Amino acid sequence: MAATQLDALIVGAGFSGIYQLYRLRQLGLSTRVVDMAGDVGGTWYWNRYPGAMSDTESYLYRFSWDEEDLLTYPWSRHYVKGPQVLEYLRHVVERHDLRKDMQFNTELVSADWNGQSNHWDVRLSTGEVLKVRYLITALGLLSKANYPDIPGASTFTGTLCHTAAWPEDLDLTGKRVGVIGCGSTGVQVITDIASRVKSLTCFQRSPQYSVPSGDRPVEPEYRKWVNENYDQIFDQVRNSIVGFGFTESTVPFKSVTSAEERDAIFEELWNKGNGFRFFFGGFCDLAIDREGNEAACAFIRKKISQIVKDPEKARKLSPHEYYARRPLCDAGYFEQFNRPNVDIVHLRETPIVSIRPQGIETTAGLVELDVIVFATGFDAIDGSYNRIRIRGRDGLTLKEKWEPRGPTSYLGVAVPSFPNLFLITGPQGPFTNLPPAIEAHVDLTTRLITHAEEVRKAQGDDSVGLIEALPEAEQEWCQRCENMAAGTLFHESASWIFGRNIPGKKIALRFYFGGLKSFYEAVNHVIEADYEGFRPINQSSPAKI
Numbered sequence: 001m002a003a004t005q006l007d008a009l010i011v012g013a014g015f016s017g018i019y020q021l022y023r024l025r026q027l028g029l030s031t032r033v034v035d036m037a038g039d040v041g042g043t044w045y046w047n048r049y050p051g052a053m054s055d056t057e058s059y060l061y062r063f064s065w066d067e068e069d070l071l072t073y074p075w076s077r078h079y080v081k082g083p084q085v086l087e088y089l090r091h092v093v094e095r096h097d098l099r100k101d102m103q104f105n106t107e108l109v110s111a112d113w114n115g116q117s118n119h120w121d122v123r124l125s126t127g128e129v130l131k132v133r134y135l136i137t138a139l140g141l142l143s144k145a146n147y148p149d150i151p152g153a154s155t156f157t158g159t160l161c162h163t164a165a166w167p168e169d170l171d172l173t174g175k176r177v178g179v180i181g182c183g184s185t186g187v188q189v190i191t192d193i194a195s196r197v198k199s200l201t202c203f204q205r206s207p208q209y210s211v212p213s214g215d216r217p218v219e220p221e222y223r224k225w226v227n228e229n230y231d232q233i234f235d236q237v238r239n240s241i242v243g244f245g246f247t248e249s250t251v252p253f254k255s256v257t258s259a260e261e262r263d264a265i266f267e268e269l270w271n272k273g274n275g276f277r278f279f280f281g282g283f284c285d286l287a288i289d290r291e292g293n294e295a296a297c298a299f300i301r302k303k304i305s306q307i308v309k310d311p312e313k314a315r316k317l318s319p320h321e322y323y324a325r326r327p328l329c330d331a332g333y334f335e336q337f338n339r340p341n342v343d344i345v346h347l348r349e350t351p352i353v354s355i356r357p358q359g360i361e362t363t364a365g366l367v368e369l370d371v372i373v374f375a376t377g378f379d380a381i382d383g384s385y386n387r388i389r390i391r392g393r394d395g396l397t398l399k400e401k402w403e404p405r406g407p408t409s410y411l412g413v414a415v416p417s418f419p420n421l422f423l424i425t426g427p428q429g430p431f432t433n434l435p436p437a438i439e440a441h442v443d444l445t446t447r448l449i450t451h452a453e454e455v456r457k458a459q460g461d462d463s464v465g466l467i468e469a470l471p472e473a474e475q476e477w478c479q480r481c482e483n484m485a486a487g488t489l490f491h492e493s494a495s496w497i498f499g500r501n502i503p504g505k506k507i508a509l510r511f512y513f514g515g516l517k518s519f520y521e522a523v524n525h526v527i528e529a530d531y532e533g534f535r536p537i538n539q540s541s542p543a544k545i
């Protein structure tokens with residue numbers, strides 16, 4: 001079969017792929033998006049579990065670049081639920097007529113850099129072969145589900161599912177349900193289903209610090225305020241650290257010396273809601289100041305003991321590690337444990353022995369179940385890349401390149417020896433609210449491609465105009481990421497942020513913790529300094545090393 005020639009291929013039809021297609025269309029490039037899913041949505045296509053919700057304020061969990069749409073698109077609550085996010089993304093795709101360049105139920109099988117023609121040779125699961133100049137991965141941070149290896153799982157006679165592959169027709173009403181895992185996802189599922197299932201048993205390995213989300217209906221006055229202030233709102237987001245729409249605190253914990261005053265700050269944050277606001281909105285150093293972090297922990301533990309009436313359940317639900325995972329919030333998680341049909345099993349005290357045909361057996365005995373839900377998270381970031389073969393200029397695949405030291409990049413978007421490959425939210429990109437981080441990456445990628453096209457066209461030579469990060473730039477960026485993360489307690493938590501949630505996975509820094517403002521500054525510097533850190537664009541790519 002003859003290869004189809006395209007300027008660009010984008011892999012993934014979530015927030016990243018949609019916006020990247022929109023931008024490349026503006027450049028007049030022939031571009032196609034492929035996605036293994038049946039429709040647009042990315043992470044929201046797959047994660048259709050009950051209670052799925054973004055925990056960013058609704059007015060910020062969207063694209064900033066279509067002003068008319070920002071002003072007119074309806075949202076009725078402070079947080080958007082999964083189905084509404086999907087609806088929104090479909091709406092954007094229709095509004096900008098993007099669907100005609102999208103192909104679903106199609107996987108990227110392999111991409112090999114062809115140094116003779118300076119193209120990516122791509123194979124799709126449909127059997128089609130493509131030749132593309134630019135390859136853009138918009139795979140999402142969390143797309144490879146983590147299925148824990150629990151003996152006997154295949155013997156279970158009820159329904160067993162993962163939250164990231166939720167069966168559409170699964171009705172939990174009146175069922176005996178067991179949920180394994182209580183990260184962001186587990187907390188949302190548990191809160192949503194507790195009132196309608198016959199029994200709910202939560203199998204928890206690490207208790208979580210979670211604060212109220214503060215979700216409520218949006219008053220017309222509030223919407224009016226947002227609409228009248230969009231310019232300032234997005235300006236603030238791009239000049240913030242985490243991009244959640246609130247101003248991060250500059251107050252060091254120890255500068256507030258009275259315990260009452262500190263608690264009053266925590267109380268106000270608790271009442272306002274949102275996990276990121278709780279973590280970054282009251283004090284500037286909860287991620288590094290152990291005493292401050294412990295004070296926040298003690299405050300949340302006190303809340304748990306006040307909310308959960310049964311002291312034994314409250315004890316099991318109370319975390320004692322540092323508060324240093326992705327900050328969670330919920331719509332009444334701890335309250336659910338006051339229902340007589342909801343129980344908690346602390347797996348550090350009574351571990352799972354096996355899954356049996358009738359349910360889950362721990363060292364405390366068998367819990368009989370109709371449905372087992374794995375809310376066990378993801379093989380994050382590089383996990384998404386490990387299942388496709390992307391082979392660069394020097395013959396190594398991305399997986400092989402990342403194996404020895406963990407996943408690295410320049411600015412989160414480019415990898416040395418992988419010319420004209422762009423990673424949207426690749427490793428060592430900013431750790432923030434995702435839509436603004438995605439926009440930052442797509443804008444950077446578009447800028448780089450624009451530059452490459454200009455040079456190529458000006459010289460009428462396909463062997464130039466290649467964008468490739470230099471190894472020393474990647475090293476410097478890694479070092480910068482390390483410096484930003486140095487001393488943070490996030491290093492010490494066993495979460496997916498460093499890859500500690502997957503047995504055997506390389507433990508490495510997978511994010512840039514410098515925040516959005518600093519990321520934008522770094523990008524602007526690179527562009528102003530004539531694309532510093534990238535191989536000179538009017539030189540052709542070196543041959544295979």
Ligand code: NA7
Nearest residue numbers: 148181182183184185186205206326375376377378496501
């Ligand atoms: P997370 O945050 O990685 O949470 C996964 C949960 O599953 C967590 O509580 C894990 O416990 C638990 N887990 C994982 N493996 C096991 C085994 N084998 N046995 C028992 N419990 C297990 O994933 P989420 O989907 O909740 O959230 C991911 C991100 O999605 C979130 O941060 C948001 O950005 C959106 P552990 O804590 O490892 O002890």
